[in-house]
Amino acid sequence: MIPLSHYLILSATLFAIGGAGVFLRKNLITILLSVEIMLNAVNLTFVAFGRYAGNLDGQIITFFVMTVAAAEAAVGLALVIALFRHRESLNPDAFTSLKW
């Protein structure tokens, strides 16, 4: 049997990879993909804890996270398309005029 801590460490590693992607990459699509990695890391934590506690709530909340991820992807990609039409670029540095 795998100890619970192994799952949690794996999940923390995935979350850190996703966070690094959000901060380091200069491409809006890759940033959204990194957010998906982070959401999946959290899902793994929920399912592992749910299995550990022996109830189904962890799996239920995973479905809700998946739903939110789908909604986030739809709206986020619509925003990316709108921004790309505006500037012909996916680099977040091209959209700094929102600052003022």
Add this chain to the structure above:
Amino acid sequence: MPETVVFYLFAGLAVGASALVIGQRNPMYSVLLLIASFGALSGLYVLLDAPFVAVAQIIIYAGAIMVLFLFVVMLLNAPKEDAAEWDRTHPLRVPGVARWGTLLAGLLIVQLAMALTAIRDLGAPVGSRTDALTVSSVSDLGRVLFTRHTFAFEATSILILVAMVGAVVLARRESEQ
């Protein structure tokens, strides 16, 4: 012990594919690698006795969300970050803020690993509780979802409706009238 081997196989696959996702210059490869990572995670869900979550992971994430990403990558057709931009922004070549971010991310891994290994109780295997249900059936899941979590379920439908309307409004081309 085959279970341990399978766990480390899927864990390595998930971490490796995820690391390559943020290491790729071409978003097309990033999306495909993320599908591989989600497949590995779904294997881990099977290992955690959550077969329905595993199937939903494949159908919803790999099947729907990633196809949406692929669709947008192909639609925009300007995906690749050019080499100069990549060299300029690569975390290992630029000192300062970017390297600071990498350091913080590494620190986060170390801290979380230390915190998790420090807790004694978590060393117990995941399925060791005797009162726990073994393999969660879909009917059990449905019963819990539609009794205890009914409100959250209904609220989710509103969320999806709002997201759908929002996506249509945002991505619509402004008509020139």
